[in-house]
Amino acid sequence: MKPLEVKKLTVEYMMYRGWVEVVSNADLEINERDEILAIVGESGCGKTTLGLTIAGLLPSNARVVHGYVKVFGKDVNSGSAKVAMIFQDALTSLNPLLTVGDQIAEIYIHHFAMSKKEAFEEAMKRLAEVGLQASFINKYPHELSGGQRQRVLIAMVIALRPELIVADEPTTALDVTTQAKVLNLLKSIVKGKGIPMVYITHDLALVAHIADKIAVMYAGQVVEYREKLALFKDPLHLYTQALLSSLPRVDVELSELRTIRGEPPVPGNFPKGCRFSPRCPKAFSRCFVEEPRIKNVGNGYVRCHLYE
Amino acid sequence: MAKNIFQYIFYRILQSIFSIFSAIVIVFILSRVLPGNPAVAILGPKATQENIERVTREWGLDKSYLEQFMIYISRLLRGDLGDSYIMGYSVSRLIAERLPASFELVIVAFIISLVLGISLGILAARKHETKVDLILTSLSVLSFSFPALLLGVLLLLFFGISLGLPVGGRIDPKYSIRIYTGFILLDTLLNGNLSAFLDAFMRIIPPALTLAIPLAGLLLKLSRNSVLEVMTQDFVRTAKMKKLSEKVIMYRHVLRNALLPIITIAGLYFAVLVTGDIVVETIFAWPGLGRLIWEAVTLRDYMVIQGSVLVVSIIYIAVNAVVDILYLYIDPRIRG
Amino acid sequence: MAKAFRELLMVKRVIYGIAILTLLTALSLYVILFSPFEYDQISYNVRLPPLTRSDTTWPYIFGTDNLGRDVFTRTFYAFILDVSCGLAIVTLSGLVGLVIGLISGYLGGFVDLILMRLMDIVISIPGFMLAIAIAAVLGSNIVNAILAVVIVTIPIYARLVRSVVLSVKESLFVLAAKEAGLSDVRIVTRHILPHAIPIFITQATMELSNAIIYIAALSFIGLGAQEPTPEWGLMISMARRYIREAWWPALFPGLVMFLTVLSFNLIGDGLRDYLDPKKRLSFRVLG
Numbered sequence: 001m002k003p004l005e006v007k008k009l010t011v012e013y014m015m016y017r018g019w020v021e022v023v024s025n026a027d028l029e030i031n032e033r034d035e036i037l038a039i040v041g042e043s044g045c046g047k048t049t050l051g052l053t054i055a056g057l058l059p060s061n062a063r064v065v066h067g068y069v070k071v072f073g074k075d076v077n078s079g080s081a082k083v084a085m086i087f088q089d090a091l092t093s094l095n096p097l098l099t100v101g102d103q104i105a106e107i108y109i110h111h112f113a114m115s116k117k118e119a120f121e122e123a124m125k126r127l128a129e130v131g132l133q134a135s136f137i138n139k140y141p142h143e144l145s146g147g148q149r150q151r152v153l154i155a156m157v158i159a160l161r162p163e164l165i166v167a168d169e170p171t172t173a174l175d176v177t178t179q180a181k182v183l184n185l186l187k188s189i190v191k192g193k194g195i196p197m198v199y200i201t202h203d204l205a206l207v208a209h210i211a212d213k214i215a216v217m218y219a220g221q222v223v224e225y226r227e228k229l230a231l232f233k234d235p236l237h238l239y240t241q242a243l244l245s246s247l248p249r250v251d252v253e254l255s256e257l258r259t260i261r262g263e264p265p266v267p268g269n270f271p272k273g274c275r276f277s278p279r280c281p282k283a284f285s286r287c288f289v290e291e292p293r294i295k296n297v298g299n300g301y302v303r304c305h306l307y308e
Numbered sequence: 309m310a311k312n313i314f315q316y317i318f319y320r321i322l323q324s325i326f327s328i329f330s331a332i333v334i335v336f337i338l339s340r341v342l343p344g345n346p347a348v349a350i351l352g353p354k355a356t357q358e359n360i361e362r363v364t365r366e367w368g369l370d371k372s373y374l375e376q377f378m379i380y381i382s383r384l385l386r387g388d389l390g391d392s393y394i395m396g397y398s399v400s401r402l403i404a405e406r407l408p409a410s411f412e413l414v415i416v417a418f419i420i421s422l423v424l425g426i427s428l429g430i431l432a433a434r435k436h437e438t439k440v441d442l443i444l445t446s447l448s449v450l451s452f453s454f455p456a457l458l459l460g461v462l463l464l465l466f467f468g469i470s471l472g473l474p475v476g477g478r479i480d481p482k483y484s485i486r487i488y489t490g491f492i493l494l495d496t497l498l499n500g501n502l503s504a505f506l507d508a509f510m511r512i513i514p515p516a517l518t519l520a521i522p523l524a525g526l527l528l529k530l531s532r533n534s535v536l537e538v539m540t541q542d543f544v545r546t547a548k549m550k551k552l553s554e555k556v557i558m559y560r561h562v563l564r565n566a567l568l569p570i571i572t573i574a575g576l577y578f579a580v581l582v583t584g585d586i587v588v589e590t591i592f593a594w595p596g597l598g599r600l601i602w603e604a605v606t607l608r609d610y611m612v613i614q615g616s617v618l619v620v621s622i623i624y625i626a627v628n629a630v631v632d633i634l635y636l637y638i639d640p641r642i643r644g
Numbered sequence: 645m646a647k648a649f650r651e652l653l654m655v656k657r658v659i660y661g662i663a664i665l666t667l668l669t670a671l672s673l674y675v676i677l678f679s680p681f682e683y684d685q686i687s688y689n690v691r692l693p694p695l696t697r698s699d700t701t702w703p704y705i706f707g708t709d710n711l712g713r714d715v716f717t718r719t720f721y722a723f724i725l726d727v728s729c730g731l732a733i734v735t736l737s738g739l740v741g742l743v744i745g746l747i748s749g750y751l752g753g754f755v756d757l758i759l760m761r762l763m764d765i766v767i768s769i770p771g772f773m774l775a776i777a778i779a780a781v782l783g784s785n786i787v788n789a790i791l792a793v794v795i796v797t798i799p800i801y802a803r804l805v806r807s808v809v810l811s812v813k814e815s816l817f818v819l820a821a822k823e824a825g826l827s828d829v830r831i832v833t834r835h836i837l838p839h840a841i842p843i844f845i846t847q848a849t850m851e852l853s854n855a856i857i858y859i860a861a862l863s864f865i866g867l868g869a870q871e872p873t874p875e876w877g878l879m880i881s882m883a884r885r886y887i888r889e890a891w892w893p894a895l896f897p898g899l900v901m902f903l904t905v906l907s908f909n910l911i912g913d914g915l916r917d918y919l920d921p922k923k924r925l926s927f928r929v930l931g
Contacts, residue, residue: 057549085549092542096641097564106560110552140640153546160550327768334769338781449657449913453906455857457864457880458898465891583772587861591884602865605780617777621769 001073003196004030004037004054004164009067011049011058013267020268022046023053024220025067027294027301030164030213033194036187038207038228040243041217042264048168050217051200055085055166071164084162088169090149094141100127100152101137107159126155130185147178154185158193165189165197171206183210204243208232213300216240219265219275226300236302238280274305282306313642317633324629331621335614336380340373342610350611354393363393389615394607399615402600407619408490409478410589410596414581416493416512417519424520425527426567432528433535434558444528451525456518456584460591463514476593479508515592519584523577527570534566541565572635575628582620655918661910664903668723675720683721684872687712691890709879709893710886713872719897721874723904726856729790733855734848737794741801742844748802749809750832760806763799771796775858779867786859786875789868793858797851804847808840842919849912853905860901876901 006028012019023046030037039047052058054069056076064077071081087093095103101123108119124134130151141149150170157165167186171179187210190197201207207214207228214231216224216239224237235241242260262279265271271278277287286305294301295308342349347363364370367390368379383390389399432444468475478492479485483504488495493512496505538544539562547561589598597616604612636642680700687708689698694707698714706715748759766774775792782788812818813836821831860877862868869875871882876897883893 055549057545087542087546089542093546095543095547095561095565097568097639098560106552106556107550110550110556142641156546156550327764330765330768334765334774335777338777341781343783449909450906453853453902453909455860455898455901455905457857457860457877458895458902461880461884461887461891461894461898464887465895469888469891579770579772582770583857583861586772586776587864590865601776605776605866608780610780613777613780617769617773620773624770625768 002029002031002070003033003035003072004028004198005068005070006050006054007067007070009050009053009069010065011046011053012063012065013049014061015268017268019063021065021270022049022062022220022267026050026217026222028215028222028225030196030198032212033196034191035212036190036197036199036210037213037215038199038201038211039215039217040201040204040207042202044264044266045217046220046267047200047217051085051166051168051198054164054198055083056081057085082160082163084157084160084165086150086153086157086165086167086170088172090146090153090170090173091141093153094149096141099138099140100144104137104152104156104159107156111160122159123155126159127152129158130155131181145178146174147182150174150178150182151185154182154189158189162195165195166200167197168200169202172201172203179206186210205247216243219270220267221275221303223276223303224300225302226297230298230300236297236307237276237304238282238306239276242279274303313636316636320629320632324625327625328622331618331625332381332384333377335618335621336377339610339614340376345369349608350393352394352608359393366390384618389618390611392604392609392611394609395603395612399611402612403597403615403619406595406597406600409492409594410585410598412478412491412493413512413515413519413589413594413596414585417516417523417581418577420516420520421523421527425524426531426570428524429528429531430535430558430563432532433539436536441532445532448525448528448532451521452529454522454525456522456587456591459521460515460518460588463518464591467510467514473510474507475511475514478511478595479504483507511592515588515594518588518591519581522584523580526577526580530570530573531567534570535562538562538566568635568639571631571638574631575624578624578627582624655914657910658914658918661907661914664907664910668720668900668904668907672720672723675717676724679714679717681714681717683713683718683874685713691886691893693890694892694896706896707890707892709883709890715879715893715896718874718879719876719900722876722879722897723900725786725869725873725875726859726901727904729786729859730852730855733790733793733797733859734852736790737797738801738844738848738851740794741798742805742840744798744802745805745840746809746832746837749806750813750828750836756806759802763802766795767799772858772861775862776865776867779862784867784870786863786869786873789859789862792862792867793855796858797855800851801844801847804843805840808843809836812836812839846912846915846919849908849915853908853912856901856905856908 006026009023009026010021011023013022014020028037028039039050041047049058049062052062053064054071054076058064069076071083074081076083094100101120104123104126105116105119108114108122109116112119114122120137124137127134127136132148132151132155136144136148136152141152144152153170170186171182174182183206186197186199189195199207199211211228214224214226214228215222216231216237218239224231224235224240226236231240232244235244239260246260260279265275265278271288273289274280274283274287274292277283280287284305290305292303292305292308294303297307340346345360346367347360347369348355350363351359368376371379387400389403391398392402395402428444428447432441435441464475467473474480479496483496483501485492485495485499485501485504488498492508493505496502496508544557544561547557552560585596586598586601588594589596590602593599597620601613601616603609604616680698680702689696689704689708689712690710692704692708692712694705696704696707698704702714702716704714704716706719709715709718744759744763748756769777775789775796778792778795779789782791818831818835821835826834859868860875860880863875863877864881866881869878871878879897880894883890883897887894
């Protein structure tokens with residue numbers, strides 16, 4: 001049973017003008033228990049929505065139009081799949097009126113029928129696991145730093161004993177050193193406990209550190225899905241290439257950073273044909289008319305007319 | 309701004325003292341702005357030469373305003389609000405006698421409105437955008453618009469005439485009850501007199517409802533809006549992610565955060581209750597402070613009017629201060 | 645502006661409110677023009693129940709009171725009176741409060757301190773209580789009652805306007821206007837005032853219903869309108885004494901008063917919701 005199977009997933013949101021497609025025909029999978037799949041893309045590409053769908057946390061103004069998400073063979077909406085999610089803004093994601101201990105212990109009280117005493121003891125163990133002192137158990141979220149809050153969220157996620165973890169840009173708001181610590185913590189959880197993870201981010205450089213497989217998203221579609229090394233060595237999709245080339249590099253002299261001209265399209269206003277075509281340096285006539293289909297490449301695929 | 313909680317409490321109390329002082333000054337100024345001889349105004353029909361001289365001496369009415377104010381304050385600090393020649397008792401005594409009745413009424417009304425308003429507000433929030441929500445929201449605007457003048461009359465007619473229940477006054481005079489607390493509902497129970505309790509209960513319901521319904525409407529709207537806002541916040545999503553039960557999410561996470569800000573405007577509620585209370589007590593012949601004010605106005609008893617206004621103001625200022633300080637303890641964000 | 649107005653009218657509550665108000669106003673004008681009874685016309689037909697025939701072209705639609713006066717006629721004369729009082733109160737206290745708020749907020753410093761302290765002093769006493777104290781001292785007539793309520797409600801507007809001024813004072817276009825050398829008065833009226841107006845109007849509309857309630861309550865306890873003036877609070881107060889014999893003189897004025905207050909509350913409520921972060925998005929940011 002695959003830890004994660006996303007097949008032809010299409011998700012819509014209700015906006016002013018009606019239902020708008022935000023994720024289109026996403027195909028993804030995780031094959032090993034200690035694997036990290038990274039989803040990379042700019043803001044607005046649909047990666048957070050995809051993450052929410054995998055976690056089964058779509059709000060009421062969103063709906064899955066077709067496709068499915070299965071975690072260890074179980075549909076995420078059935079309620080039997082155990083997926084935990086780490087959110088980007090740790091401050092607002094914690095209840096300001098409850099202590100850290102309360103918020104971790106309630107998981108044990110609720111799901112594992114522990115007494116308050118036992119639950120708090122377990123909570124302290126979780127705090128230790130994420131590198132926080134036991135004294136944090138009585139602190140309130142506003143008393144912690146950004147990195148500490150993020151670790152509390154991680155402790156909560158561990159306490160849930162999930163089958164899969166979705167992490168949505170957990171380190172974006174943190175400084176570089178804290179970023180590294182949190183990243184390493186997450187990696188150790190995956191490898192150490194054997195819990196697969198979907199890691200969502202816009203930072204391709206960061207992904208190089210922890211991902212095993214990478215899915216590049218653009219305008220609601222997965223445009224490239226490869227193993228990490230393969231992607232970095234030989235990026236196929238023009239968007240992936242552009243992302244990579246816009247990364248600052250120490251070894252190459254550049255007078256200015258290369259950016260991709262144009263703006264990503266807004267849901268509801270996707271261009272005809274290939275959605276990247278307006279910004280693609282190698283686009284040709286077919287690109288503006290026909291949507292490219294998936295072309296398998298090794299263990300992954302790419303969505304581009306150049307390779308069909 | 310204050311750096312720690314004790315500093316804040318100190319400043320807050322200081323602020324209250326300033327407010328109380330302001331109230332005293334205003335009441336004093338008003339008492340001396342009366343046209344003609346203040347002594348004559350105070351005495352009303354009892355304005356004999358002898359009484360005028362006595363009052364003038366008592367309050368120093370022949371002296372400068374500053375001296376008069378000093379006398380006024382010094383008497384106030386001793387708890388002496390003056391004497392009502394018209395009604396024949398000291399003002400402090402009159403007020404002290406009537407206060408428990410008003411307290412009881414206001415507290416019962418407040419409890420009813422809290423329970424009614426908040427529970428319906430939560431319901432409206434959960435059934436957001438459905439017919440139930442629409443009905444409840446309309447009800448809240450409607451009930452908030454009910455002036456005590458209409459609602460009181462309606463309930464008086466309904467309970468008194470249509471249902472034939474006893475209305476008016478706190479209890480049938482035929483019962484003799486020993487007073488322990490001043491709260492008739494409690495005292496009747498403490499006396500073991502169940503029929504007296506029921507009688508008192510039936511009499512307190514119509515006036516309490518008249519006060520409670522507008523306030524409940526307001527609370528409905530406030531709690532509904534607060535709950536809706538909190539429901540969209542991130543930590544509620546976290547609670548859903550933790551797959552906690554609906555009940556736990558609602559009570560532990562949503563309500564706790566939603567109802568907290570509603571406490572802060574307790575002062576507003578008090579003001580709303582006070583405004584309605586005088587009319588309600590008059591309509592239902594409820595022997596409280598509100599009715600005393602009405603009697604005093606009818607008799608042109610300025611001493612009682614001013615004393616009552618002052619006492620109510622002090623209570624109002626105190627309630628506001630207590631709520632503000634209490635809030636500090638409840639909200640951990642400020643405590644730290 | 646016109647577009648905003650049209651959008652506002654789409655809020656159902658506002659429409660209901662305006663509808664009720666229009667209906668009542670029309671009724672009142674009709675009564676004043678065509679009623680065969682004077683508002684102070686005493687007769688021997690005391691305490692007649694509603695819809696009793698009279699020897700004029702109209703029945704006693706709401707019945708008669710203790711002095712044989714037509715309650716229907718009096719109720720709608722009272723509508724004109726009470727609403728006018730409410731408008732007077734809101735206009736007076738609103739304008740004074742507006743000016744105080746503008747000055748206090750814009751000038752800041754010592755002026756702000758003094759003015760706000762003054763406002764604090766006024767609100768140290770609960771509104772209704774202060775109104776009673778002032779009205780009792782000034783004398784029992786309706787003008788004094790209006791004055792009392794005006795004094796009590798000025799701080800509401802002053803604080804509201806002041807907070808708007810404070811929030812706008814440091815914004816770019818105000819600073820730019822200052823750089824350009826515009827006079828203070830110009831800056832305040834042209835650039836700051838427009839921001840305060842919407843909130844001010846919303847508050848004023850809600851305060852209108854409060855003002856009417858205050859006047860009625862003051863008259864009810866004897867401090868406002870005096871006999872034979874047709875005023876709701878006064879009418880109810882008089883009727884209360886014989887309510888067991890005749891409920892209609894106490895009920896109908898209150899009913900019409902309720903409808904009036906309701907309509908203003910609906911309009912104000914609709915206004916407030918309209919001005920709020922419009923059409924709040926429950927849509928999550930895409931990522």
